[in-house]
Amino acid sequence: MSRFWSATVRALQPYVPGEQPKLPNLVKLNTNENPYGPSPLALEALRGEINDSLRLYPDPESTRLREAIAAFFGKLAPNQIFIGNGSDEVLAHAFLALLKHDLPILFPDITYSFYPVYCRLYDIEYQTVPLDDNFALRVADYSRPNGGIIFPNPNAPTGIALPLAGIEALLKANPDAVVIVDEAYIDFGGESAVALVNQYPNLLVVHTFSKSRSLAGLRVGFAVGHVDLIDALQRVKNSFNSYPLDRLASVGATAAIEDREWFERTRQAVIRTRTALTRDLESLGFEVLPSAANFVFARHPKHDAEKSALALRQRGIIVRHFKLPRIEQFLRITVGTDEQCAALVAALREILKA
Amino acid sequence: MSRFWSATVRALQPYVPGEQPKLPNLVKLNTNENPYGPSPLALEALRGEINDSLRLYPDPESTRLREAIAAFFGKLAPNQIFIGNGSDEVLAHAFLALLKHDLPILFPDITYSFYPVYCRLYDIEYQTVPLDDNFALRVADYSRPNGGIIFPNPNAPTGIALPLAGIEALLKANPDAVVIVDEAYIDFGGESAVALVNQYPNLLVVHTFSKSRSLAGLRVGFAVGHVDLIDALQRVKNSFNSYPLDRLASVGATAAIEDREWFERTRQAVIRTRTALTRDLESLGFEVLPSAANFVFARHPKHDAEKSALALRQRGIIVRHFKLPRIEQFLRITVGTDEQCAALVAALREILKA
Numbered sequence: 046m047s048r049f050w051s052a053t054v055r056a057l058q059p060y061v062p063g064e065q066p067k068l069p070n071l072v073k074l075n076t077n078e079n080p081y082g083p084s085p086l087a088l089e090a091l092r093g094e095i096n097d098s099l100r101l102y103p104d105p106e107s108t109r110l111r112e113a114i115a116a117f118f119g120k121l122a123p124n125q126i127f128i129g130n131g132s133d134e135v136l137a138h139a140f141l142a143l144l145k146h147d148l149p150i151l152f153p154d155i156t157y158s159f160y161p162v163y164c165r166l167y168d169i170e171y172q173t174v175p176l177d178d179n180f181a182l183r184v185a186d187y188s189r190p191n192g193g194i195i196f197p198n199p200n201a202p203t204g205i206a207l208p209l210a211g212i213e214a215l216l217k218a219n220p221d222a223v224v225i226v227d228e229a230y231i232d233f234g235g236e237s238a239v240a241l242v243n244q245y246p247n248l249l250v251v252h253t254f255s256k257s258r259s260l261a262g263l264r265v266g267f268a269v270g271h272v273d274l275i276d277a278l279q280r281v282k283n284s285f286n287s288y289p290l291d292r293l294a295s296v297g298a299t300a301a302i303e304d305r306e307w308f309e310r311t312r313q314a315v316i317r318t319r320t321a322l323t324r325d326l327e328s329l330g331f332e333v334l335p336s337a338a339n340f341v342f343a344r345h346p347k348h349d350a351e352k353s354a355l356a357l358r359q360r361g362i363i364v365r366h367f368k369l370p371r372i373e374q375f376l377r378i379t380v381g382t383d384e385q386c387a388a389l390v391a392a393l394r395e396i397l398k399a
Numbered sequence: 400m401s402r403f404w405s406a407t408v409r410a411l412q413p414y415v416p417g418e419q420p421k422l423p424n425l426v427k428l429n430t431n432e433n434p435y436g437p438s439p440l441a442l443e444a445l446r447g448e449i450n451d452s453l454r455l456y457p458d459p460e461s462t463r464l465r466e467a468i469a470a471f472f473g474k475l476a477p478n479q480i481f482i483g484n485g486s487d488e489v490l491a492h493a494f495l496a497l498l499k500h501d502l503p504i505l506f507p508d509i510t511y512s513f514y515p516v517y518c519r520l521y522d523i524e525y526q527t528v529p530l531d532d533n534f535a536l537r538v539a540d541y542s543r544p545n546g547g548i549i550f551p552n553p554n555a556p557t558g559i560a561l562p563l564a565g566i567e568a569l570l571k572a573n574p575d576a577v578v579i580v581d582e583a584y585i586d587f588g589g590e591s592a593v594a595l596v597n598q599y600p601n602l603l604v605v606h607t608f609s610k611s612r613s614l615a616g617l618r619v620g621f622a623v624g625h626v627d628l629i630d631a632l633q634r635v636k637n638s639f640n641s642y643p644l645d646r647l648a649s650v651g652a653t654a655a656i657e658d659r660e661w662f663e664r665t666r667q668a669v670i671r672t673r674t675a676l677t678r679d680l681e682s683l684g685f686e687v688l689p690s691a692a693n694f695v696f697a698r699h700p701k702h703d704a705e706k707s708a709l710a711l712r713q714r715g716i717i718v719r720h721f722k723l724p725r726i727e728q729f730l731r732i733t734v735g736t737d738e739q740c741a742a743l744v745a746a747l748r749e750i751l752k753a
Contacts, residue, residue: 047627049577049601051499053521059637062459073455082451091449091647097436099445099616099651101427102609105416130484133640145405166638167407223403247403255456262453262646264484273401283413284520286487292616293445293647297453 053166060162063365072362072388074379077230077340079259081314081382083297084307087260090300094293103292110290113299114267118239125242125269127278130289132229132253132266133159135278138285139195139249139268141167142277143223146192153182155372157201157227176200180334182207184214195225199235202367202377204336206235216245223274225249232257232312233319233380234337239269246271256339257312258301265290265298315339319380325390326378329397344374348397356396362389407520414516417719426716426742428733431584431694433613435668435736437651438661441614444654448647457646464644467653468621472593479596479623481632484643486583486607486620487513489632492639493549493603493622495521496631497577500546507536509726511555511581530557534688538565542572549579553589556721556731558690560589570599577628579603586611586666587673587734588691593623600625610693611666612655619644619652669693673734679744680732683751698728702751710750716743 046055063076082088111123129135140163144150149170152160156173164171174186180203187194194215199206216224226238228250238250249270255261268278282289290298301308323333323341331343344350354366354376365377378389400409417430436442465477483489494517498504503524506514510527518525528540534557541548548569553560570578580592582604592604603624609615622632636643644652655662677687677695685697698704708720708730719731732743 047600047631048575049497049628050631051496053499054496054631054634057634057638059634060641061637062456062641065456065458067458076456078456079454081454083453088449088453091453092446095442095445095449099437099442100433100435100613102416102419102430102432102615103618104419104421131640131642133642137639142405142408143403145407162638166635221402246401259454261456261642264457264642264645274403277401277404277408280408280411280413281520283415284411284516285491286485287414287416288485288487288618291618291645291648294645 057165058162060159064363066363070361072381072385074381074385074389075363075365077256077338077379078261079256079311079315079339080380080385081259081311083259084301084304086304086307087297087301091293091297094296099292103288103290103295105287107290107295110295110299113302117302118269120243121269124272125275127268127275127282128290129266129282131255131264132227132251134289135251135266135268136227137163137166138278138281139225139251140164140169142281143225143249143274144193144195145169148190148192150193150195151187151191152195153200155180155200155203157197158367160195176203180205182211184211184218187215188218191219191222193223193225194219195227197227197229198238199230199337201230201338202340202365202372202375203334203342204230204338204340205334206337209236209238209240212238213241216241216248220247223247223249225251227251229253229256230338232308233315233339242270246273249274254298254301257308258298259311260297260301263294263297265294315380318383318386321383322378322380322386322390325386329390329393340377340379342375342377344376345397350374350376353393353396357389357392360392362392411519412516414513418717420717424715426735426739428735428739428743429717429719431610431692431733432615433610433665433669433693434734434739435613435665437613438655438658440658440661441651441655445647445651448650453646457642457644457649459641461644461649464649464653467656471656472623474597475623478626479629481622481629481636482644483620483622483636485609485618486581486605488643489605489620489622490581491517491520492632492635493579493605494518494523496635497579497603497628498547498549499523502544502546504547504549505541505545506549507554509534509554509557509723511551512721514549534559536561536565538568538572541569545573545576547577547579548573549581551581551583552592553584553691555584555692556694556719556726556729557688557696558584558692558694559688560691563590563592563594566592567595570595570602574601577601577603579605581605583607583610584692587669587693596624600627603628608652608655611662612652613665614651614655617648617651619648669734672737672740675737676732676734676740676744679740680747683744683747694731694733696729696731698730699751704728704730707747707750711743711746714746716746
């Protein structure tokens with residue numbers, strides 16, 4: 046702490062991202078990266094952009110990428126899309142632009158741990174709403190005065206998806222508040238709320254290129270919603286950093302979203318591996334929550350999660366463990382390749398025997 | 400405006416960046432890009448990074464890049480360096496972390512027009528301090544109670560540099576306030592205050608890769624200062640977006656700062672062209688402020704600046720004109736290649752004759 050720090054910076058409790066260790070030969074199943082590489086067409090497009098034009102600023106509005114995203118979903122105009130430097134930046138702007146009101150905002154007690162961090166950054170009051178005993182979101186619990194609602198769907202780190210009917214019920218019950226659905230993991234099994242944005246002016250849906258598009262290394266996220274909500278995000282962005290997306294990220298993301306075949310093939314592969322991994326973990330005695338994401342959330346009735354995570358680590362396998370109420374006995378395991386998941390299961394089998 | 404907007408977003412007055420037109424064959428002298436391409440070693444390093452590793456998150460701390468920057472300057476440790484997604488993001492975080500106090504902050508009346516925008520975003524009071532009649536910053540005018548001081552050096556859009564002795568006087572006169580020196584253009588002729596960071600714990604120096612490193616398309620900026628100031632920026636960054644720099648930007652910027660030869664050669668070329676351009680503009684009757692940047696700021700005693708900018712535009716040449724008090728008769732002209740500057744001068748000669 047220093048006398049030069051603002052009161053804001055003194056009060057912050059920064060987010061701690063999953064570890065990015067620089068060790069070779071690691072089975073890295075801790076930050077929900079895609080085990081498959083990005084679309085070969087995206088890599089080709091990136092190669093084509095490595096030239097002297099990098100001396101020039103990018104298009105501050107990422108026009109081509111917005112058009113490509115609108116075309117991917119259909120029935121959307123480019124001005125219903127907001128682009129950011131990863132979905133974390135999109136979420137940050139959304140908290141300040143759309144969730145900072147007099148009433149506290151609501152989000153689940155077990156959820157993406159960045160949400161309370163944003164609240165502290167922007168001085169936003171919040172209340173957490175407990176998930177039910179099976180870790181499902183109960184829509185009825187959100188029918189109280191609030192300044193906005195946000196949750197991931199599928200939820201993180203549980204992987205459990207809320208059906209579209211539940212989201213629609215939330216939107217109808219809260220017509221005066223913005224409802225933000227954070228769909229980082231939606232392409233691995235959930236129903237996207239993008240289908241509802243033209244009917245509900247209070248709905249903002251946030252996506253990322255880091256998971257199903259396999260471009261965590263490029264930092265691209267976006268939001269879809271009514272043009273009034275997108276305008277609010279644009280105003281914040283243009284008061285913060287006019288050029289959030291570099292030329293390479295724009296071009297790579299555009300090619301990635303245009304390659305539907307690669308997207309379909311790789312996400313189906315992840316879904317298949319998840320099914321097998323779930324079955325294998327269950328055969329070892331784990332309880333595995335029903336996942337619609339590219340990770341599973343599992344606990345063993347007889348083995349301590351933190352100890353298991355440590356034992357895995359000693360075998361070169363990294364998973365994520367959250368030392369938090371209600372979920373401290375769970376491991377969050379990214380769905381890797383079949384080989385990586387087999388290595389994980391074999392290691393767990395050894396660890397449980399010991 | 401929408402009922403969903405926060406009070407913050409309602410009050411914003413977003414920055415308007417220089418135009419990025421998508422026309423071919425334009426002589427684009429409006430956003431101070433480098434006329435030369437980036438280091439060939441940077442392009443090579445970028446090509447080497449286009450592979451499946453893009454599926455993985457980048458190093459959230461940009462460790463390699465910080466080490467390379469520390470090595471470039473010497474006498475600095477990597478933890479005295481903060482990396483951001485362009486220097487605009489670095490500045491934004493610095494306003495919130497280090498300039499938000501009870502007293503108003505100070506900056507020149509004529510300066511980078513993003514500063515008041517940040518103040519509105521973060522609800523920071525400010526007072527502008529008039530430059531003198533020759534558009535120079537008078538250090539004595541900053542000796543009054545303040546919550547911090549920020550200015551570009553060389554100043555934008557004037558191009559006039561404050562000598563290092565002036566900066567040291569400012570630091571000594573304001574030991575309890577953070578002084579931020581925004582050195583976006585320093586490599587084209589000014590004396591960098593990085594030389595002072597180990598002596599003054601209240602000094603933060605901000606740099607960009609967009610100008611002298613010719614990588615505006617990659618979005619990389621950084622700050623150098625005492626570790627306590629850098630820690631404050633890290634806390635904000637980790638409460639906003641843990642991974643601001645993508646894998647490609649990190650690698651490209653690292654290779655660029657390691658290529659000292661390209662850096663020297665291209666910045667000397669820009670300086671030479673600036674000298675010639677200044678002489679040519681003066682021969683047309685322009686008054687040209689003494690520039691230490693990669694642009695010149697010039698006015699003609701008999702010709703209206705806005706009309707001249709429009710006439711240039713009709714000839715496919717874009718320069719920047721600010722419709723602001725004291726400077727509305729100036730044109731800000733980026734130093735391009737010799738050919739681009741010759742085209743500009745020829746066009747102006749025609750326009751002045753007409």
